[in-house]
Amino acid sequence: MDTRKEKFPYGIPDHNLTEIEREIPADEPPAWPVNDQLQEVGKRRIRVDARAKVTGEAKYTSDIRLPGMLYAKILTAKVPHASIRNINTQEAEKLPGVHAVHILRNEDNSYPDVKYVGQPVAAVAADSLDIARQATRMIQVDYLEKPFVIDVEQAMKPEAPLVFDAPIARQADGGDVGVVHDGSKGQGNLRGPSTSSFFGGPRGDLEAGFSQADVIVEQTYRTQVQTHVPLETHGVVIDWKPEGMTVYASTQSTKDVRDELADYFDLPKSRVRVICEFMGGGFGAKHSTSPYGPVAAILSQKTGRPVWLMLERKEEHLMAGNRPNSIHYLKIGAKKDGTLTAIQQRSHGTAGVALGAGVGRVAQILYECPNFATEQYDVLTFAGPGAAWRAPGNVQGAFGVEQAIDELAEKLNLNPLAYRDKIDQSEVRKVLRQRGAKQFDWSRWKPAGSSTGTIRKGLGVAQSTWPRFVDLDSTVEVKIYRDGAVEVRSGVQDIGTGTKTIMAQIVAEEFGLKTADVIVRIGDTIFPDAPGSGGSKVTGSITPPTRNAAYKAKMELFKQIAQQWQTDATKLVASNGMILHKDDASKKVSLKEALQRMRTGQITASASRSDDYGGFAQPWGLAHGHLGSVQFAEVTVNTDTGMVKVDRIVAAHSCGRPINLTQIESQINGGVIQGVSYALYEDRVMDEATGHMMNPDVDRYQIAYSMEIPAIEPIIVEEYPALSSTDAYGIGEPANIATAAAVANAVYNAIGMRMYEIPITPARILKALNHLDQ
C-alpha cells in the first residue's frame, strides 16, 4: 500500500495541543486542522431530518402502510415455566378478518418449552390490530406448568428449578455486552465465571496486594433490572415476495437484521433488503429482530401479503431485552498515600434466560492497579432475556467502583476529586476534572454529614471510561451529480443520535458546501454495509470513510477541472461553494458550474474504514486510547419523606473531534437523564409467586419525566488522537456510565449514609436514616 507522511494536530487544545507525524494511506485526504479552523465540522448544525420529525412526516417502521398490509399480534406465554401439551387455534382462525395463525414450533414440530412469561407462543395476522388482538385471546394453550425461580439468590441454590439443564450459548443480544464467557461452565443455574476481557485477564497477586494495603474497602453493591422502553417498540413490516424479502425494521443495525433473516430462512443476503429510515429509540436492544422478525416473515409468506408486527408495550418489557441486575462484591486496597494495591471483584446477575450479566471493565481499567482479578457469574432465571443496554455491564460496574473509590478517599481523609487526581493516569480525564470542577464549583464540597436539618444537600463526583471501538466493515459512497446534487449513501442507520447530520457536515466540509446542501441517504441495505449502532462505534467507524469517499469524488472532479485549467488537481481547493486555484486567483469556478462540466452524469466514489493511523490496540478494531467522562452531581434529600431530587449535573466528556456540538449535548443530556432515572426510579418488579412482571408499562415502571430533570451542563473537551481522517468518536454510551455513581456519592455526601442499592427510593433512604438514628 502506498503511504505518505502527514502532520496531524495531536492532544487537547488549551492544554497540550501539539503536532504528530503519521504515516497514512496515500489516497487519504490531508489532515484537518482543529475545529476552530473548519467551516461545518465541529459547529452547531440543525439536524438534516429535523423538519420531518417536527411535522410528523417522518415515517418510522410503525408508520409503514403498504397496500394489502395485515397487522400481526403475538400471543405470549402467561406462565413462566411449562411444556405445552396442546394449542387450539380453531376459534381464532374462524374470526372474520383473520388471515393466518402461526404457532411457534421446534424443528421436530414439537412446541418449545416455555421459560418466561412473555415468551412468544403463537401469532395472528388480521385485517386490523384490534382483530388480531381479539384472535390471540381466542387461542387456547394447554400448559403443563413446572416449578420456576425468579430471584437471583434463590436461583443460585442447588435445589432451584433449572432453567436449562445443559450448557447454553445464548448471549444477550446486541453489540458489546460486557465481559462474556461461553456458558459451558458452571453448576445449576450458575454460569461462568468470566475472568477476562479484551483488556486481558487477572493481574499480579491479590493476596500480596492486600497485604501491602493500609486501608481496605470491602462492600457489596446491588443494581436492579432496567428495561429499555424505547418509545417506538421493537417491530418490523415484512413483505415477502417470491423475488425477495423487504423488511422495514425498527433496528439499530440494518446489516445485522439482514444477515439474521437471511440466515434464518436460508436466503442469499442479496434477497433480503432491510430499510430503517427513522427509528424511535433503541438503547442497545434493537440489534436483532428475534423472536418477532421471523414470525412476521412467516406470516407474510403464508398470506402473500405485507405484515406489520410491532410489539405492544408490555411485550417490549417482557421479551425484548433488559439491563441485567447485579450483586457486585468489591474489595479494594490502598496504601496510605492512596496508591491502589489490589482490586478483587465478583459479581452475580441475571439476564433471565440468556447470558451476559457481567459488570464490565470499569474495575479492570479505570485506575492503574498491579493486582486485579474478577469473577463475573451469570445466573439463569425464568425471566425475559437481557440485551445490551447503553454501556452494558459497565453502568452496573461503575455504580460500585466509583462509590468504593469515594469510600477509600474518605478512609484516607482525602477530597474525592483530589484522590482521583492522584490515582487516575488519564490525561483527558484530568482536563475533564479540572474544567468540570470549575464549572460545578467543586470547592463547595464538604465532608459527609456537614449538611444538617430536614432538607440536606450533597455533592458527588464519578467518572468512567469507554473504549474507542471501530467496525472495519464500514463503507460509504459519495455521488456527485451533473445537476449539482451532492449525495452520501450508506447502510448505516440513524437511531436519533444524528448520524445523518454528521455525515452531511463532513461531506459539506470537504466540498465547501453547507450541511443542509448535502443529500443523505442511509438506513437501507441496498447501500454499502455499515456498522450497527452499538458500542458507540458508529461515529468512529463511519466518519472517516465518509470523508475519504467525499475526498475521492472531489479529487476526481478536480482532475477534470485541472485539465481544463492546465494545472494539477492538488492545486485546487473547494471553499464556500467555489473551486479555486491555490496560487492563481484568476482561476475559479462555482462548484455548481464545475459539476455541470463533468464528463459523466455522475461521479461515484466509495471508501471503507481503513485501519487507524498507527494501528489498533486489537486488530479487530479496538483503538488506542479511550473516551473519558467525569460527572458531578448536586442533590437534595428530604430526610422526612426520603425523597431525593437531583438538582444539577455537570457532565464533562471527550469524544475525539466533536462533529456537531448541539447533537453531542443532546446525547449527553439523554445519558445523564437515563442515569438519574436508573439511580432513583426505574425497577422491573417481578412477582416471585407467579413469575409475572408487575409493572410492564410506563407509569408503574417509573421513568424520569420532565419534573425530575436536573439542570444539565455538558462540557465537551476536544481531543485529537490523530488516529483517522476525522478523529471523531461516539458519545452515546460514555454519557450514561458515571451518572448513577455520581448521584449515589452525592446522596452519601448529603445524608452520611451510603446507598449500596439502586434505585434509591424514599423507602431505602428512610431505612438508612433510621439505621443512623439507632
Add this chain to the structure above:
Amino acid sequence: MQMKEDSNKPDTNGFTRRKFLRGAGITTAGSVLLNTGLLAADFHSAPETGSYMGPDAVTVQMQINGQMEHLTIEPRTTLATALRDHAGLTGTKVVCDRGSCSACTVWIDGKPVNSCMTLAIDVGGREVTTIEGLAPGGNLHPVQEAFIEHDASQCGYCTPGMIMTCAHLLKENPNPTLEDVKIATRGNLCRCGTYPHVFKATLAAADKMK
C-alpha cells in the same frame, strides 16, 4: 351470531372498556388538567348516546385538520388508530396505549387529549387537530421552528405529542416560566432524554410569538 351479543355485554367486573375510555379519554395529555379540575368536568360532559353500536363498522364524521372526513371504523377503534390506520395520519404516535405517555396527544376542539384513550366514535362532529395540521400550507408553527433550532428531538418519536402539548401551553399561557413548561410536559415521556432542549425550545418559541 354469538360474537355480536358477547362483545356488547359488560365484562365480569361490570365496567366496559368503552365506559372506561369515555371517562378517561377526553381528559388530557398527562396530569395537567387534574390540577385545573377539568378531569371531572370532562367526565360529566362526555356524550351519552344511550345506544349500542357495532361491532360492525360504522361511519363517523369528524373534522380533521380543517378537512371533513368520513371514516368507516369499528366502534372499538380509538381515535389514535382511526388517525393512523384509517386517515393515513401517522404523525400521531402510540407508545404506551394506556394514557400514560402523551405521545398520542392531539387536540379535540383545541384541547389536548390522549388519542389512544379516546374512542373515535366519541369524537363525531368535533374538530381534531394533529401534528400534521399544525403547519397549514407548510408554514411551521413557532414551536416546530424552535424544536428544529434547539435540537428538541433525538429519535423524534415523542416529538409530535410533545409539540402538541407545548403549542397548547403557549396558546393558554403566552409567558410561561421554565416551571410552567415542565408542568405542561410532565405527562410526556421522552426516553432519549431530550427534555432540556424541549424546555429551551418552548421558551424560545414563546419569546418569538410575542
